[in-house]
Amino acid sequence: MTDTADLPPEHRRTIKSFVMRAGRMTTGQQRGLELGWPKFGLELEGGLLDLDQLFGRQAPRTFEIGFGMGQATLEMAAAAPEQDFIGVEVHRPGVGALLNGLLLQNLTNVRVYSCDALEVLRTCIPDASLDRVLLFFPDPWHKARHNKRRIVQPAFAELVRQKLKVGGVLHMATDWQPYAEHMLEILSAAPGYANLAGDAGYVPRPEERPVTKFERRGERLGHGVWDLKFQRTA
Secondary structure, X not given: OOOHHHOOHHHOOOOOOOOOOOOOOOHHHHHHHHHHXXXXXXXXXXXXXXXXXXXXXXXXXXXXXXXXXXXXXXXXXXXXXXXXXXXXXXXXXXHHHHHHHHHHHOOOOEEEEOOOHHHHXXXXXXXXXXXXXXXXXXXXXXXXXXHHHOOOOHHHHHHHHHHEEEXXXXXEEEOOHHHHXXXXXXXXXXXXXXXOOHHHOOEOOOOOOOOOHHHHHHHHOOOOOEEEEEEEOO
């Protein structure tokens, strides 16, 4: 990993979609990387995708930023075989876990990147090609001095808008209320979007979003979860 001190100043504060974390690999995760990556893995260097060619069909397309250990991705892909999914995650054990799950469940409607999701959006995803962009439980950077590191910023909203089809939806979820309020403020001010919750601000938990172990643990601790859906209108 490059030390930021070695980078030019203009690159040192670029907001990333992730925080690098170390982790040990299980046998299944290693199997996923070894056998699943050649089938489902994509590289940033591959450049702009032809999504119909990639999946061999025309279908609704979902882009997931930071899928963690991949449980929700697997559940969504298995429940909607008529849809295609592109997931991005830098945590290698999580990438391996998702790939292993795809192999075990014989799913073919998912492709995976292991790099910065924002770079994938900028470099590899055609404009107006996505039906949904998912951002579930991103790092809230809860300390005030770290708020600028949050992925949800005006530039993020505009980048996602460009990649969504008109009518496509950005779906975000967080268990940190101040971050939910931040998301609501940023997207409400972003041009070309409509809040599907209207004046309510937040939508009820959508049935299509799987409940993760992380979320269940939060519920046991009394944590709330806030879902936001913003639709591209222009």
